[in-house]
Amino acid sequence: MKVLIIGSGFMGTSLALKLKQKNSEASVSCIEQNSVAKAEVDQSDIYDETYHEFNEVSDSYDAVIVCTNIAEVKNNVEKCQEKFSSSTLITDISSTKKHISTLINQGYVSSHPICGSEQSGPTTANADVFDSARVVVVGHDVERVKNFWQSLGCSIFEMDARTHDKFFGYLSHLPHLMAFAFDKLTESIPHRDDLMPESSRELLRLGKANEDLWNEIFKDNKEILDESVIEFVKHLTNTKN
Structure with missing residues (x-):
């Protein structure tokens, strides 16, 4: 299997x-436009080929996985569909x-592996984060994408785009927003890191994410997210009182 990863950060x-752990014969290449990150992956033996620009790669890949920041995803997917x-x-x-709902409505299938780390960058990468990972697929004709993730041992869930964003808005994005706020709220408290209870320390760990x-x-x-914050504040106030 020949796979192209676009974006060589922690997840990519x-x-x-x-992929290489599951299939020793897999050929995995990447495109990385960040010069610092590309220098890091060039020094490793993880990828068979590394490229700086999209136009440097051939069109002979079995799979292309876009692992860039959200702002770059739609443009990269559209370039892949053309190439x-x-x-x-x-x-x-x-x-x-x-951000890619129009592409999904046109037949594109998006994925969301429910795994990761507060760490970032290719040097911190760890295949184990995908062990028994759950992956949400969003789209209509999803079988090929499901098969790809299942070949890595992942469990598959299907959602439409709106349901996906509401589900994770409440269960993932809101807790991370709270964690960033908690970090800022408590950063000036003396001996915070020395004496913080474990339950609070886990919240602080989330607040150290990228x-x-x-x-x-x-x-x-x-x-x-705005909707979830308003509802959370109501529950917080009611619970406090």
Whole structure:
């Protein structure tokens, strides 16, 4: 199997490692436009080929997985649809779907692996994050994308784009927003890191995630996130009283 990863960050490179772990004969290449990140992957033996620009790659891949930041996903998917034939599986791993809802309505199938880490960058990649991972697929004709993830040992769930964004807006994006706020609220408290209880420490761990990445998620899912914050504040006030 010949796979192209677009974006060699933590998730993209962890996926590359898992692909090779599952199939020692798999050929996995990547496109990485960030010069620092590309230098890091060039020094490793994870990828068979690394490229800096999209026009450098051939059109002979079995699968292309877009693992870039949300702001770059739609453009990359559209370029893939133009370059590769219908025999090439194309999907992404973004945490929100509003930004690509028009493509989904046109027949594109998006993915969302429910795994990850507060760490970032290719040097921290770990194939184990995909062990028994759950993956949500969003679209209509989803069988090929489901088969790809199932070949890695993942469990599959299906949702439409709106349901996906509301579900994860409440159960993932809101908790991360709370974690960032909690980190800022408590950062000036003396001996915080030394004496913090374990329950609070876990919230603080979430607050150390890649803030740029999460700001993109918050922006794309703003409508639902605003709704969830209003409802949470109501419950918080009622519980306090």
